[in-house]
Amino acid sequence: MAVLKLFGAWPSPYVFRVIWALKLKGIPYEYIEEDLSNKSPLLLQYNPIHKKVPVLVHDGKPICESTVILRYIDEIWPQNPLLPTDPHERAVALFWIKFADDKSPFISKLYRTDGEEQQVAAKECFEMLEAVEGHALVGGKKFFGGDEINMVDIAFCSVAHWLGVIEGFTGLKIFEPHKFPRLNSWIQNFKSVPVIKDNLPDTDKMSAVLKRRREMLLASKSS
Amino acid sequence: MAGELVLLDFWPSPFGMRSRIALAEKGIPYEYREEDLRNKSDLLLQMNPVHKKIPVLIHNGKPVCESVIQVQYIDEVWHDKAPLIPSDPYQRAVARFWVDFVDKKIYDLGSKIWKTKGEEQANAKKEFIECLKLLEGELGDKTYFGGESLGYVDVALVPFYTWFYAYEKCGDFSIEAECPKMIAWVKRCMQKESVAKSLPEQEKVYEFVLQLKKLFGIE
Numbered sequence: 001m002a003v004l005k006l007f008g009a010w011p012s013p014y015v016f017r018v019i020w021a022l023k024l025k026g027i028p029y030e031y032i033e034e035d036l037s038n039k040s041p042l043l044l045q046y047n048p049i050h051k052k053v054p055v056l057v058h059d060g061k062p063i064c065e066s067t068v069i070l071r072y073i074d075e076i077w078p079q080n081p082l083l084p085t086d087p088h089e090r091a092v093a094l095f096w097i098k099f100a101d102d103k104s105p106f107i108s109k110l111y112r113t114d115g116e117e118q119q120v121a122a123k124e125c126f127e128m129l130e131a132v133e134g135h136a137l138v139g140g141k142k143f144f145g146g147d148e149i150n151m152v153d154i155a156f157c158s159v160a161h162w163l164g165v166i167e168g169f170t171g172l173k174i175f176e177p178h179k180f181p182r183l184n185s186w187i188q189n190f191k192s193v194p195v196i197k198d199n200l201p202d203t204d205k206m207s208a209v210l211k212r213r214r215e216m217l218l219a220s221k222s223s
Numbered sequence: 224m225a226g227e228l229v230l231l232d233f234w235p236s237p238f239g240m241r242s243r244i245a246l247a248e249k250g251i252p253y254e255y256r257e258e259d260l261r262n263k264s265d266l267l268l269q270m271n272p273v274h275k276k277i278p279v280l281i282h283n284g285k286p287v288c289e290s291v292i293q294v295q296y297i298d299e300v301w302h303d304k305a306p307l308i309p310s311d312p313y314q315r316a317v318a319r320f321w322v323d324f325v326d327k328k329i330y331d332l333g334s335k336i337w338k339t340k341g342e343e344q345a346n347a348k349k350e351f352i353e354c355l356k357l358l359e360g361e362l363g364d365k366t367y368f369g370g371e372s373l374g375y376v377d378v379a380l381v382p383f384y385t386w387f388y389a390y391e392k393c394g395d396f397s398i399e400a401e402c403p404k405m406i407a408w409v410k411r412c413m414q415k416e417s418v419a420k421s422l423p424e425q426e427k428v429y430e431f432v433l434q435l436k437k438l439f440g441i442e
Contacts, residue, residue, distance in 0.1 A: 095289055099273070
C-alpha cells in the first residue's frame, strides 16, 4: 500500500484544506504535526524552497503548496472529484481557487498587523467578500461546486471559519450577514457538511493561539 | 473544438506573452486585440469584471482569465499537439509548484528593481538573482524545464526575459553574469519560432519602462 504522510501545523487553514480532501476521498494518511518555531529536518528536506506546511509526501516524494497538493490528490484518487470535468467550467473553478489563494493571506494579516497595515488588509478582505458575493455565488448555488462541495469551497475555508474567529479577538467587523447574504448561506452550508463539521479547529482554542501569536508579533515589532 | 478565439492583451505584458506562446506552439489561429489599459474596452470589463485585467482568452464567447489558467485550458482543449503540461501526475505537481514559484516571485521582484532605488532596490536585486539560481537548479542539465520540449514552466518563465534588459539598466547589474545557465536556456527557447514571434524586443520594453517611470515620477 502506498505510504502517505501529511506534514501540518495546527490551525493552518492550508493544512485543513488537504485534510478535508483526503477525508472526502476516504484516503488514509499519517499526520505529522510540525512546530513552526522549530521545524524538523525532514520538513526542511521535503520543502527546501518555502520551508512551509502543508507538505504531502507520497511514496517518499514531496508535494508542496496546498493547491498543488489538492490537484495532485484529485488526480491520483479520482473518487468524489473536486474539480469539474468540462474544461471551461474547470477554468472558472481554477480562477476562483487562485482568487482565494491570492486573497487569503490578507485574512491572516488581520491578526498579524495593526495600524495602517491592518486597515489595508481589512479593505482587501472586504473587497474579496464583495467579489465573491457579486460574482462567484450567483445562480442560487448551495456550494461553489453546485450540490456538493468541491475544491473552490475548500479554497475559501478561511472565509468560512478563520475570518470569524480573527474578527472576534481583533474587534474588526468585516463580514456582516446582511451585507453578504449569499456568502452567509454558503458558510452555513459549508460548515454543515459532515467531513467539514467534524474536522474544524475549535474556535476557542484557535482564538487563544492566534491572539497569543498576535501579541508576540506586535511586541517584537515595537522592540 | 477550434471555434472563435480572441486574446485581449497588452504587448509588454509577460502574462499575455504566456498565452501567445501556448497558442503559437499548438498552431492555433486566434484574433489578437491590443487593449489600451488607460481606456479599457467594454469587452474586457465584461469578460473580466473581477480584476479588469489582461490577458483574457475568449473561446466561443466564454472568457478564461489568468494566464496560467489560460495555458492549462489551451493545453487541455488542444491536447493533441505539442503538450505543455506533463502527463505524469507527480511531474505535473512539480511543474505547477515551479509555475507558482515564478508567479509569486519574479514579477514583484522585477517590478521593485525598476521602481525603487537604494536599499530596497539592492534587496530586490539580491532576491531576484537568488530566485533565478533556484530556477537554474530546477532546470539542471535539461534542454528545457519541460525536458526535451517546451513545457509549462518554460512558457510561464521565458516572457520575463523581455524585461531583463530593463531590469539590468535600471538596476545596473548583469543577469547573464550571475545566471549564465538561465540565459543559455532563454537563448534555446528563443530559437523556437513560437517563442520568438510571441515576444517583443527587450529595447522596446525598456523604452516602455522609461515612459512608465516618467509617468509615475520615478527617477
